[in-house]
Structures are given as structure tokens and as C-alpha cells.
Amino acid sequence: MVDVVKPEEMIKIDPTPPSTNWMDVPPDFSPGKFPYPSQAKSLEAVGFPNAREWSPADEDWKLPENWQQIIHEGFKERLDKYRSLKVFMDSCVRCGACADKCHFFIGTGDPKNMPVLRAELLRSIYRNDFTTIGKMLGKFAGARKLTPAVIKEWFSYFYQCTECRRCSVFCPYGIDTAEITMMARELLHLLGLSIHWIMDPVSNCNRTGNHLGIQPQNFKEIIEFFCEDIEEITGVTLNPSFNRKGAEVLFITPSGDAFADPGTYSFMGYLMLFEHIGLDYTLSTYASEGGNFGLFTSSEMMKRLNAKMYREAERLGVKWILGGECGHMWRVINQYMGTMNGPANFLEAPVSPITGTKFENARDTKMVHIAEFTADLIKNNKLNLDPSRNDHLKVxxxxxxxxxxxxxxxxxxxxxxxxxxxxxxxxxxxxxxxNTFCCGSGSGLNTEEIMDLRLRGGLPRANAVKYVHEKHGVNMLSCVCAIDRAVLPPLMDYWVPGVDVCGLHELVGNALVMEGEIEREMDLRMEDLPGKEGDSDE
Amino acid sequence: MNLNLLFSLAAILVLGCVGYFVPNAGLQMFFGVILPYIAVLTFLCGVIWRVMKWAKSPVPFRIPTTCGQQQSLPWIKQNKIDNPSTTTGVIIRMFFEIFLFRSLFRNTKAEIKDGDKISYEWEIFLWVGALAFHYSFLTVLVRHLRFFFEDTLLKEKLFFVGIIETLDGFFQIGLPIVLISGFVLLAAVLFLLSRRVLNPQVKYISLAADYFPLLLIAGIAATGLWMRYIERVDVTAIKQITLGIVSFNWTSIDVMKSVSGTFYLHLFFICTLLIYFPFSKLMHAAGVFLSPTRNLANNSRMVRHINPWNPEVKVHSYESYENDFREKMIEAGLPVDKES
Incomplete structure (x- = not known):
């Protein structure tokens, strides 16, 4: 990993654009400035084309011989398939309203991180290849020829976008850079250009059912390990089931929560909640991933990975699916799942077995977010909660x-x-x-080698946390996203030391007074609860 | 050196010379009658063609940008406009977007203050400028209906033109009465232009295709103002020409020759704008209606959205998964579909 400068240095950001026209400024591929490329075997495992060993730092990217044709035809195909792409290529007036809405622009000052310019990287080729005026006027119409330098620029900047959609909130035409980045990444994947931090999880997820490549027996062990911890903390014994046919609900959450702190504490929170309310649910090892890194490669790969949720729900004969805390997972479930892999007629419109509430907003996709589920439980007074157990936290x-x-x-x-x-x-x-700001590491960019970029991208988020940290003494940043839980801790350590990160259901687990539990002395992190420190010495 | 700006300025100068000098060389008929027909036809056909081209591509996924609380549990208050789940909600959202530029209204300016604090101040000027520009342009357009309809019709049926003109002349300064819209239009264009020249970021992203339409519209506004307030052109003669165009009953060549060159310049700029419109970013006027992040309801968990090209994909089946891990699963006590 490349050394990262100190925060006082990093925040000195100069947003002055260079005097050179952006078309003539090459991207930076020095160490630390690019995510590592994926290995050929990850691409081959899922049948992606042009798998090879290469590096962005190399001069020659070993592009396939007919690469220009591949891009041209791939671009045309996508223009014909997505109205969004066509309209977004044509409608931008370059008003600049999006410019300082992007966390990467705020954090780097690099003009190509202004959403408008990021899109122009693609638009310039669109104009050249598909518009008369672009063909006639060239550079004056904002068109340019497709060269290997353009491909390199795409690789650099479409992997400096986290598809967070903040710019699209402010765009007067709703132009969504996430959509543009997705298209650009699809095109890059046609040339075999991808990054390891996305392709490894994709290939793992395809085979083992989760991004981290956790095999079924290990997945079970991990959960059992959580149960042991829960028993130690609460005195309550849990017996979650796996791949159980006939359960009412299938619960799917990102595998990151099974793997790394602090996500693990949220996983414990889920298990405790389900035990407490007596939910008839099962976990699946085949569909053991809520997230979907396929979203960051192509719509087809996203569909392939997402399909497992419905297939497993059907095989197990459950009534509906409950989904855990994850960010992009819910973009997929809310906006793509039903369309891609529905209709899920073998499932029923979700009804909470505890409160009887029918989740009308999920009646077709048949998948409910755990925050919706828990909010309904609390509203109906089904949970016995002691919020004072989280009194040591300012959240x-x-x-x-x-x-x-x-x-x-x-x-x-x-x-x-x-x-x-x-x-x-x-x-x-x-x-x-x-108006929320991205963690700076979404859409598959949560890889170590680009830590400098991630810390810059996370600056606006961290700066807002710093504000409440200084004003209210906030020491806990809660979230409902597994990538957040993985990447916000280093971001906080760097910009706002003293603020920890947790999932929503970790706090639920802490506050939940379970039936038959012992008096709690520890929170889910096995740290002493306030007022319980040194009780044993009394 | 701002080459894109210079290129656009040069283009406007060349067009201006053509529009001012060439009609007087006995080409009044072409510039005063034929070209306007060509321009209007190109505009209409071009816009329809472009919209059809967009519409031809399907909307495979329901991707609204949700800018407020979703429809969820009944006791959670939904933001029905910024995160609509019904067609009515979408129509209201689109109304605000198209007529009030709601998204632009949200604009903020991010700045690092005191060395380490990022502030996001509400930045209203772009919205004000954009709104002033579009609405003054619309007012000017409506006022110009006076040139395309008989006086009796204007009095009896199209009285709104008169009302708009009265409102526009509210301040009643001088004679002829100052109509505020023309000045607002020119001022707004100059403001938008100044952003492109002075704001380093906006300057960096600006293409010739951004300066050109602004300069062109500035030209249209300036020549219009010049004719009304300084040159005081022969309005009766001009109305004869314009009425002739819309009624296909063209006025005599003598009348056409009697009209000032400024009029032909004004008209030529307008024709250029009409012809340029469908092939340029000005199509944002139609694009805003078709933007899938704005014109769709966020209801894809309630009602299935259909993708016409939804592809068949190869899914790693449970069976293959179990075949891969069966022994380990059995050993770990996980249920399996086949024992061996």
C-alpha cells in the first residue's frame, strides 16, 4: 500500500482546473492511483470475454485486436437497449450544477470527477460515433476519436465513481451518472478490463453463494460462533436453521456481516431479534449473499447472481424473503429484482407473522427490508427494549x-x-x-490499494460526522450497509478519530430485552455496559 | 485562450454578416419567406425525429432517483412528490421539474472553510438565472404572436397576448412602453454566459456548443431590442411580412425591400436557432420529459416493471452447488437434496 498523507495535508484541495483542455490530460496510473485488475481466472469462471493478465500501469493493455469495433457495437447495443443512456447522452447542457455534488470532486478537486465531465468522457465518443454534428465539427462539438488513451481514461474515472446518484438529485434533467458509469463499466468488461475487488466477489458469489467465498460448512460454523457469543452475553441459547425447507421466511443478508466486525454484531442482532419474536425463518448457504457485485459489472451478471434468491426461496418453499442491512443490495432488490427475475408467484405477499402487518410496498417483489420489519415490530409494541443499554453511545x-x-x-x-x-x-x-454523501468506497472500490482516493471520496461524509462529533459528542456512526461497515471505520480513524461504526441491528440487539435473558453486563462487542464496569469488584 | 468561445463568436459574426447584408442583395424573398419555412419545418421534423429516436429505446428498469421518503408502512409519511409511487405523484413531480426547475432549486455550493470545514450553502443564482431566461423567452415568444395573427383575432380570441403584453409593460417607462421581458432575456443570457466565462469549473467543461446558442439568443434579443427602442422599425410592414408567411399569402416584394436589415438579421438568427435546435443540447427541452430517473414511480416492489429484452441467463443452480459441496454439507449436518 502507498503511504497516505496526513489529514491536514489531504484537505488542502485545489479545485482549479488545469490550463490544458481535458481531452489532452492523461489519467494518472502511478501506484496507489488505480485499483488492481482482476485475475484472468475470475473472469473465466463466469465466462467474461478477453480474460488475460494485465496491469493498468503497463503501457500496453493487450486490448483484443478488434477492440474499437467491440466498443462501437457494444455502445450501439446499449443505446438501443436503454433509453436512459440515449437521453443522458443528448440532454446535458453542462450547466455545472452537478460539479460540486460529487464526493470525489470535493475530495480530489480533479475536474474529471465532476459528474458532468465524467459523463463527457463517454459522450465525446458517442458524439463522434453516433451524431452527425459530432462527425462534422469534431472537437468543437465535443467529439473525439476512440483511442487507447480514451479507454485508459474510462478505466481510471469510471472506477472513481461509486454510482451513488447524488449528482442526479441536483441535475435539472435527472441525468444519473450511476447509469452512465454502469454502461461504461459494461463496455470495459467487454474488453476484459475489470478490477479484482469486483470480479473476485462476483466469481466467488457465483460458486459459493457469497462474495467472500465462504463454503457452506464454514458459513454454518460462523453463525454458530455468533450464537455462542450471544449465549455468553445474554444467557439465551439460539438455534438458527440452515437450508430448512418449509420455513416461513428466508433471511438473506450480505456475507460481509458474517465475516468482519462490526458487521458481525449486526448479524448477532438479527439472530437475537428473530429468536425473541419467534420468527419461523431459515438461512441459506446457497443464497448466502445479499449484496450483488454483479451490479458493478453488467446487468446480466447482476441478474445471474440475484436469481439465486428467488430460486432458493422456491426450493425451500418459504412464503417470503426478509433482507438484511445492505446498500447496493437494496438498489438491486427495489429497482431490478422483480423486473429481472420475477414474477415470484411461488411466494406470497409478505405479512409479518408477529404483527399481521401486510407489507403492501413489497407485494410484488415479496422481499422486505429488515428496517421496515423492525420498525413495524416496534410500532406495534412487540419488542421489549431498554434503550439505556446504548447510553454510552451518542449515535x-x-x-x-x-x-x-x-x-x-x-x-x-x-x-x-x-x-x-x-x-x-x-x-x-x-x-x-x-443529500447523503457516499462513504467513498461504494460500487466495488473498497480495496486497500486506492486508500488515498477512498479517504478523499469519504471526506464530505467524514466532515459531517466531525461536525456532530464536535457539537454533540457523537461517538457512533450507524448505517444500514455492509460496505459502509467495512469502510467507514478506517475513514473515521483517519478524519474523525473517536467515532466508531455500527449497523442498525447491533443497537437493536443491545437494547432488546430477550425472554429468559440474564442481566446484561456486556454489549454485543463484549465490552462492559455503562454502570456495569467493575461490577465484579463490588 | 478560450478557443470554444472564440469559435462560437466567429460563427455568430459570420452568421450576423450573412443575415444583415445578404438579404439586401435582392434575396429578401429567400430570407424573409423561404428560409423561415425551411427553419420551422426542420425544427418540427427534427424535434419529432429526435424524440422518436429516444422513445424507440425501451426503459428496461424502473430507476427513479428517490429524493424523499418511500411509500412504506402506513404510519410513515411518504414524500409523494419527490418519491412518488403513483402516476399522480409522478405528474406533480414532473410539473415541478419542468415548470419550476425543482432539482436546480436544490443547488448548493460546496466550499472548504476555516481550513477544515466543508459548507454547503444554498446557491440560488443559477436557478434564478435559468428561470428568468426561460420565462422571459416564453413571454417574448407569446408577445410575438401579435405578429402572426390579425388584430381582430387578437382582440376577440387571443386576448391573452394583450394581457401578457400589458403585464410585461407594467412599469410603463417611456415610449414605446418598455416591455421588461426582452431586457430580462438579454440580461439572463449574459449572466449564463458570464458563468461560462468566469467560473473556472464551468469554463473547463464548456464546449463551443454551449457558447454558441447563448450568443445566438443574445443576438436575437439584442436585435429585437434594437428594433423596438432604438431603430424604431416599421412594425406595420413587418407584420405584413409575418402575416404573409403564416397565411401563405406573401406580401409584395416592395414591402419586403422597405424593411430594415436589422429585421432580416433578427429573423436569420431565429431561423438559425430553429434549425440548430434539434441537433443540439437544446433538445434538453424535450429530454426532460423522457428522463427515467424523474418520470417513473418508485413502485417496482409493488408492481412488476417489464423489461422487453430481459435476457435468459445462466444461473449457477442449487444442484451444481450441492454437487460441489455435498460431502462437506453432510459432514456439517446441513440438509441436502441428494444424499450422494
């Missing part, structure tokens, strides 16, 4: 990009938070809800 909430701008789940998690902890402070308005 704020990070709206993850996708649940915010690709779904609109804003108040459910806040309602849960207000019931499970006594100290909740929202960050400033322009940084939450639909």
Missing part, C-alpha cells in the same frame, strides 16, 4: 446511498434508532437523506 446515522436515492428508506431506520437509543443526532441536512 448519528449515515444514509447509505442506495437505500436513500434508489429506494427512499429514510425514516424507518431513524424510527428504529429513536427507540433503541437515547442519544441520536442527525448530521446537517445537506449531508443526509437524499
Amino acid at each position: 448519528t446515522y449515515h444514509d447509505s446511498c442506495n437505500p436513500a436515492r434508489g429506494m427512499g428508506m429514510l425514516d424507518e431506520p431513524r424510527f428504529v434508532l429513536e427507540n433503541v437509543c437515547n442519544n441520536f443526532h442527525d448530521m446537517p441536512e445537506s449531508t443526509i437523506r437524499e
Whole structure:
């Protein structure tokens, strides 16, 4: 890993554009400035074309012989398949309203991180290949020829976009850079250009059912390990089931929560909640991934990975699916799943077996978000909660990009938070809800080698946390996204030391008074609860 | 050196010379009658062609950008406009978007202050400028209906033209009465232009295709103002020409020759704008209606959205998965479909 400068240095950002025209500024492929490429075997495992060993740092990217034709035809195909792409290529007036809405632009000052210019990287080729005026006037119409340098620029900048959609909130025409980045990445994948941090999870997920490549027996062991911890903390014994046919509900959550802290504590929270309410549910090892890195490669790969959820639900004969806390997972479920892999007629419109509430908003896709589910439980007084167990925490909430701008789940998690902890402070308005800032590492960019970029991209989010940290003493940043839980801790350590990160259901698990539990002395992290420190010495 | 700006300025100068000098060389008929027909036809056909081209591509996924609380549990208040789940909601959202530029209204300016604090101040000027530009342009257009209809018709049926003109002349300064819209239009164009020249980021992204239409519209506004307030052109003669065009009963060549060159310049700029429109970013006027992030309801979990090209894909089946891991699964006590 490349050394990262100190925060005081990093925040000195100069947004002055260079004097050279952007078309003549080459991308930077020095160490630390690019994510590592994927290995050939990850591409081959899922049948992606032009698999080979290469590096962005090389001069020669070993593009296939007919690469220009591949891009041209791939571009045309996508223009014919997506109205969004066509309209977004044509409608931009370059008003610049999007420019300083992007966390990567705010954090790097690099003009090509202005959403408008990121899109122009693609538009310039569109104009050259598909518009008369672009062919006639060339550069003056904003057109340019497709050269290997353009491909390199695409690779650099479409992997400096986290598909967070913040720019599209402010665009007067709703131009969504996420859509443009997705198309550009699909085109790059046609040439075999992809990054390891996306393709390894994709290939793992395809075979083992989850991004991390956890095999079935290990997945079971991990969960059993959680149950042991829960028993130690609460005295309650849990017996979750796996791949059980005939359960009422299939629960799917990102595998990151099974694997790494602090996501693990949220996983424990889920298990405790389900035990407490007596939910008839099962976990699946085949569909053991809520997330979908296929979304970051191509719509077909996204469909292939997502299909497992319905297939497993059908095989197990469950009534509906409950989904855990994950960001892009919910973009997929809310905006793509039903269309791609539905109709799921073998399932029933979701009804909470505890409260009888029918989740009308999920009646077709048949998948409910755990925050919706838990909010309903709390509203109906089905949970015995002791929020004072979270009194050592001053909590704020990070709206993850996708649940915010690709779904609109804003108040459910806040309602849960207000019931499970006594100290909740929202960050400033322009940084939450639909205006929320990305963690800086979404859409498959949460890889170590580009830590400098990630910290810069996460600056706006961190800066807003810093504000409530200094104003209200906030020391816990809660979120509903597994990528957030993985990447916000280093971001906080760098920009706002003293703020920890947790999932929503970790706090639920802490506050939940379970039937038959012993008096709790530890939270789910096995740290002493306030007022319980040194009780044993008394 | 701002080459894109220079290129556009040069283009406008060349067009301006053509529009001012060439009609006087006995080509009044072409510039005063034929070209306007060509321009209007190109505009209409071009816009329809472009919209059809967009419409030909399907909307495979329901991808609204949700800017508020979703429809969820009944006791959670949905933001029915910014995150609509019904067609009515979408129509209201689109109304705000198209007529009030709602998204642009949200604009903020991000700045790092005191060395380490990022502030996001509401930045209203772009919205004000854009709104002033579009609405003054619309007012000017409506006022110009006066040139295309008989006076009696204007009095009896199209009285709104008169009302708009009265409102526009509200301030009643001088004679002829100052109509505010023309000045607002020119001022707004110059403001939008100044952003492109002065704001380093906007300058960096600006293409010739961004300067050109602004300069062209500035030219149209300026020549219009010049004719009304300074040159005081022969309005009766001009109305004869314009009425002739719409009624296909063209006025005599003598009348056409009597009209000032400024009129032909004004008209030529307008024709250029009409012809240029369908092939340029000005199509955003139609594009805003077709943007899938704005014109769709966020209801894809309630009602299945159909993708006409939904592809068949190869899914790694449970069977292959179990074949891969069967022994380990059995050993771990996980249920399997086949024992061996």
C-alpha cells in the first residue's frame, strides 16, 4: 500500500482546473492511483470475454485486436437497449450544477470527477460515433476519436465513481451518472478490463453463494460462533436453521456481516431479534449473499447472481424473503429484482407473522427490508427494549446511498434508532437523506490499494460526522450497509478519530430485552455496559 | 485562450454578416419567406425525429432517483412528490421539474472553510438565472404572436397576448412602453454566459456548443431590442411580412425591400436557432420529459416493471452447488437434496 498523507495535508484541495483542455490530460496510473485488475481466472469462471493478465500501469493493455469495433457495437447495443443512456447522452447542457455534488470532486478537486465531465468522457465518443454534428465539427462539438488513451481514461474515472446518484438529485434533467458509469463499466468488461475487488466477489458469489467465498460448512460454523457469543452475553441459547425447507421466511443478508466486525454484531442482532419474536425463518448457504457485485459489472451478471434468491426461496418453499442491512443490495432488490427475475408467484405477499402487518410496498417483489420489519415490530409494541443499554453511545446515522436515492428508506431506520437509543443526532441536512454523501468506497472500490482516493471520496461524509462529533459528542456512526461497515471505520480513524461504526441491528440487539435473558453486563462487542464496569469488584 | 468561445463568436459574426447584408442583395424573398419555412419545418421534423429516436429505446428498469421518503408502512409519511409511487405523484413531480426547475432549486455550493470545514450553502443564482431566461423567452415568444395573427383575432380570441403584453409593460417607462421581458432575456443570457466565462469549473467543461446558442439568443434579443427602442422599425410592414408567411399569402416584394436589415438579421438568427435546435443540447427541452430517473414511480416492489429484452441467463443452480459441496454439507449436518 502507498503511504497516505496526513489529514491536514489531504484537505488542502485545489479545485482549479488545469490550463490544458481535458481531452489532452492523461489519467494518472502511478501506484496507489488505480485499483488492481482482476485475475484472468475470475473472469473465466463466469465466462467474461478477453480474460488475460494485465496491469493498468503497463503501457500496453493487450486490448483484443478488434477492440474499437467491440466498443462501437457494444455502445450501439446499449443505446438501443436503454433509453436512459440515449437521453443522458443528448440532454446535458453542462450547466455545472452537478460539479460540486460529487464526493470525489470535493475530495480530489480533479475536474474529471465532476459528474458532468465524467459523463463527457463517454459522450465525446458517442458524439463522434453516433451524431452527425459530432462527425462534422469534431472537437468543437465535443467529439473525439476512440483511442487507447480514451479507454485508459474510462478505466481510471469510471472506477472513481461509486454510482451513488447524488449528482442526479441536483441535475435539472435527472441525468444519473450511476447509469452512465454502469454502461461504461459494461463496455470495459467487454474488453476484459475489470478490477479484482469486483470480479473476485462476483466469481466467488457465483460458486459459493457469497462474495467472500465462504463454503457452506464454514458459513454454518460462523453463525454458530455468533450464537455462542450471544449465549455468553445474554444467557439465551439460539438455534438458527440452515437450508430448512418449509420455513416461513428466508433471511438473506450480505456475507460481509458474517465475516468482519462490526458487521458481525449486526448479524448477532438479527439472530437475537428473530429468536425473541419467534420468527419461523431459515438461512441459506446457497443464497448466502445479499449484496450483488454483479451490479458493478453488467446487468446480466447482476441478474445471474440475484436469481439465486428467488430460486432458493422456491426450493425451500418459504412464503417470503426478509433482507438484511445492505446498500447496493437494496438498489438491486427495489429497482431490478422483480423486473429481472420475477414474477415470484411461488411466494406470497409478505405479512409479518408477529404483527399481521401486510407489507403492501413489497407485494410484488415479496422481499422486505429488515428496517421496515423492525420498525413495524416496534410500532406495534412487540419488542421489549431498554434503550439505556446504548447510553454510552451518542449515535448519528449515515444514509447509505442506495437505500436513500434508489429506494427512499429514510425514516424507518431513524424510527428504529429513536427507540433503541437515547442519544441520536442527525448530521446537517445537506449531508443526509437524499443529500447523503457516499462513504467513498461504494460500487466495488473498497480495496486497500486506492486508500488515498477512498479517504478523499469519504471526506464530505467524514466532515459531517466531525461536525456532530464536535457539537454533540457523537461517538457512533450507524448505517444500514455492509460496505459502509467495512469502510467507514478506517475513514473515521483517519478524519474523525473517536467515532466508531455500527449497523442498525447491533443497537437493536443491545437494547432488546430477550425472554429468559440474564442481566446484561456486556454489549454485543463484549465490552462492559455503562454502570456495569467493575461490577465484579463490588 | 478560450478557443470554444472564440469559435462560437466567429460563427455568430459570420452568421450576423450573412443575415444583415445578404438579404439586401435582392434575396429578401429567400430570407424573409423561404428560409423561415425551411427553419420551422426542420425544427418540427427534427424535434419529432429526435424524440422518436429516444422513445424507440425501451426503459428496461424502473430507476427513479428517490429524493424523499418511500411509500412504506402506513404510519410513515411518504414524500409523494419527490418519491412518488403513483402516476399522480409522478405528474406533480414532473410539473415541478419542468415548470419550476425543482432539482436546480436544490443547488448548493460546496466550499472548504476555516481550513477544515466543508459548507454547503444554498446557491440560488443559477436557478434564478435559468428561470428568468426561460420565462422571459416564453413571454417574448407569446408577445410575438401579435405578429402572426390579425388584430381582430387578437382582440376577440387571443386576448391573452394583450394581457401578457400589458403585464410585461407594467412599469410603463417611456415610449414605446418598455416591455421588461426582452431586457430580462438579454440580461439572463449574459449572466449564463458570464458563468461560462468566469467560473473556472464551468469554463473547463464548456464546449463551443454551449457558447454558441447563448450568443445566438443574445443576438436575437439584442436585435429585437434594437428594433423596438432604438431603430424604431416599421412594425406595420413587418407584420405584413409575418402575416404573409403564416397565411401563405406573401406580401409584395416592395414591402419586403422597405424593411430594415436589422429585421432580416433578427429573423436569420431565429431561423438559425430553429434549425440548430434539434441537433443540439437544446433538445434538453424535450429530454426532460423522457428522463427515467424523474418520470417513473418508485413502485417496482409493488408492481412488476417489464423489461422487453430481459435476457435468459445462466444461473449457477442449487444442484451444481450441492454437487460441489455435498460431502462437506453432510459432514456439517446441513440438509441436502441428494444424499450422494
